[in-house]
Amino acid sequence: MQNNEDILHNIAVIQQRIANACKKANRNINEVKLLLATKTVPPEKIKIAFESGLNLIGENKVQEVKAKYDALKNTPHQSHFIGHLQSNKIKDLLKYNVNCIQTIDSFSLAEKLHQRLLSTQQKIDILIQVNTSAEESKFGVAPENAIALIKQIATLETLQIKGLMTIGLFSAELTKVRICFKMLKNLQQTIIQEKIPNVQMQELSMGMSGDVEIAIEEGATIIRVGTAIFGKRIYADSYYWDETKDK
Numbered sequence: 001m002q003n004n005e006d007i008l009h010n011i012a013v014i015q016q017r018i019a020n021a022c023k024k025a026n027r028n029i030n031e032v033k034l035l036l037a038t039k040t041v042p043p044e045k046i047k048i049a050f051e052s053g054l055n056l057i058g059e060n061k062v063q064e065v066k067a068k069y070d071a072l073k074n075t076p077h078q079s080h081f082i083g084h085l086q087s088n089k090i091k092d093l094l095k096y097n098v099n100c101i102q103t104i105d106s107f108s109l110a111e112k113l114h115q116r117l118l119s120t121q122q123k124i125d126i127l128i129q130v131n132t133s134a135e136e137s138k139f140g141v142a143p144e145n146a147i148a149l150i151k152q153i154a155t156l157e158t159l160q161i162k163g164l165m166t167i168g169l170f171s172a173e174l175t176k177v178r179i180c181f182k183m184l185k186n187l188q189q190t191i192i193q194e195k196i197p198n199v200q201m202q203e204l205s206m207g208m209s210g211d212v213e214i215a216i217e218e219g220a221t222i223i224r225v226g227t228a229i230f231g232k233r234i235y236a237d238s239y240y241w242d243e244t245k246d247k
């Protein structure tokens with residue numbers, strides 16, 4: 001874990017990378033939000049990042065959302081859920097003012113979330129997680145099934161679809177990573193043309209520490225960065241992507 005000065009320095013570096021990538025891609029820097037991927041990061045370190053003006057975090061596990069909630073609740077920020085969500089944790093997650101769940105990938109999960117929100121008369125923003133790297137991950141709807149799923153979920157009035165999310169391929173081969181991001185962008189464009197009622201498609205959440213530039217070039221509006229700001233984590237990422245693997 002990085003010390004406080006490192007964190008602030010790393011944020012400045014990432015912001016410069018974002019600025020450079022936006023310039024190269026001819027995009028307005030205000031179109032790209034930097035989400036802090038804060039799994040394993042303690043609240044004190046997250047608050048250091050907030051001091052630099054950032055205010056969007058993403059957690060992978062409900063118990064981490066819960067554990068950090070009190071320490072962070074008095075510092076204004078937005079929080080997204082970016083891990084695989086188990087339906088038996090929905091009720092718990094909704095206690096902690098999460099602004100967006102980025103990982104909805106099935107109708108049964110959406111429906112359970114909807115039922116819970118109905119009972120408390122709440123609405124929530126969601127992104128549809130798409131598996132753009134096929135063999136690499138078991139989470140996310142297959143691209144060819146995404147439109148049908150979105151049409152179904154759009155009928156659930158408590159869920160406000162705002163766009164798409166993908167994790168992309170884990171590879172040093174950036175051309176392959178780029179293919180994943182292009183796929184998400186193309187899907188977004190196709191969905192926009194479908195003009196599905198109750199569906200907005202402005203957000204594309206894609207890109208992490210290693211591929212921020214490519215993601216921005218391909219149209220990301222939310223990039224999710226952990227390691228490049230907070231340093232390396234001890235557990236493999238697959239551990240954090242799978243809510244069934246409890247600590």
Ligand SMILES: *Cc1c(COP(=O)(O)O)cnc(C)c1O
Nearest residue numbers: 037082208209224225226227228
């Ligand atoms: C951990 C995580 C990230 C950030 O990855 P880094 O390589 O640490 O920047 C982004 N998205 C998701 C879903 C994650 O779990």
